[in-house]
Amino acid sequence: MGLAKVVVGCPRLEKLSLKWCREISDIGIDLLSKKCHQLRSLDISYLKVGNESLRSISSLEKLEELAMVCCSCIDDDGLGLLSKGSSSLKRVDVSRCDHVTSQGLASLLEGHNFLQKLNAADSLHEMEQCFLSNLAKLKDTLTVLRLDGLEVSASVLQAIGESCNNLTEIGLSKCNGVTDEGISSLVAPCSRLRVIDLTCCHLLTNKALDSIAANCKMVECLRLESCSSISEKGLQQIATYCPILKEIDLTDCGVNDAALQHLAECSQLQILKLGLCSSISDKGLAFISSSCRKLIELDLYRCSSITDDGLAALANGCKKIKMLNLCYCNKITDNGLVHLGSMEELTNLELRCLVRITSIGISSVAIGCKNLIELDLKRCYSIDDTGLWALARSALNLRQLTISYCQVTGLGLCHLMSSLRCLQDVKMVHLSWVSIEGFEMALRAACGRLKKLKMLNGLKDVLSPELLQMLQASGCRIRWVNKPLVYKD
């Protein structure tokens, strides 16, 4: 109904997104296709529409972009119908469509040979020859290809490389069968690659990095999460030959300080993810801070050897950092947080389970980081009301806060909720020192502003129904969890 009104009233519509509007059916899409001929971009992701919708959509002659993420009712027949219309499509996203196979994609490519971006992540399981041959027809135009979750082999990768040598972005995240040989033959002809996603390609070693370094000098983003066989030698090659590297994801790769010494050569680096690399220490951070001045995002999740000195180096060198993850780096104390206070651009800070930090450290962060929007203090057992007072006074831009398991009382919580006008999302599970009255008053103080809450299930029965109603009426969603009280270190 609503869609009909939009469609009839706006015949010159060029861009429309119906993502997640689950009540829309094939009839609605049919009406849309009949009335809005100027449509260039359409998003029908997550809808329960079927092949008939694609039949209707194929009549849209100017359609350049079509997104159908997770449309499980669409299959190869639908894609076949889609290719019968005009060959105008440039960007197609069929990720997470379970019933799409190579056949369907092959027919899609038949019909639309000016395709620039194709995202078939997590939909295909196996690559067949029909799809590969049709890919070759897109030689000149295809720049972005995402095939996450696919079974591949070295010959498949070779074929892709040879067919599409204008590729700037390739996605092979969680693909089975990606080997060094396959990567070599893929990147050799594709010297224009800028984004390479090899997340969870466990078989890769330094040889793959050598091939990338040799051929893709323009690489800006390299995702190597869980490629645990790579080491500093491969990264040395990357750092030397790919000077404009901006983003690198080495989560769970087991890299060490020597690797960071090499990576420091990439002075344009903006995003660096080193989660689960427990051999990284302050030395490595010192290398990075001395030359990666443009760093914006740094992920040191569970890099447990980091201490306050590492943070000192970071604060000195990387003044533009906006997002910093120090969860479980439990050697950090209040002195480290004082250094963080000098990072004026900091917006997102995650400090889970830093058991040594106290409210003194939080005060320094609150006063210094005036742009702080998100703060995670889950399991920082030594944080008490003083920390909340500091946040209430100084962290005026704070929108998201997690204080689960902290030693705070109702008084601090109340003050926090009434002072911070932008606070929308609060996670407060297991605040054992806050009384029921404390919760009532605190939640009432911020009632109109809160949009997301996470609290212990037991509170559902003891908080007044009036309060819960008020919260719901102002659009707040509450997540009730049932977690046992366990202390972790």
Added chain:
Amino acid sequence: MGLLFVESLPGPKVFKCKFCGVDSASPDAIVSKEFRGRHGRAYLFDSVVNVSLGPREDRLLMTGLHTVNDIYCSCCQRLLGWRYEKAYSEDQKYKEGKYILEKHMMLKEGW
């Protein structure tokens, strides 16, 4: 209709719509206090929140010809002021892209 998206400003001092109480602007964004609106005094702001723009109109104001959009509170739809889209004399160009909120339509919180 669905739920309205309302933006909050960090405080503690905020100008709010007098009728429905949603945040409109922060005193940090004041450029000048020397303006006049339909109901009296008005302030010129760099940025405002929770407003919707009306259509473009050419108006002859006290300072000359301007192209303006009326701005309405996105919550209660009352007319709060206007936005300067274009100014036609050089000395008025500084107002382009900025917003006028009438003092009569505002209430102050946090002073």
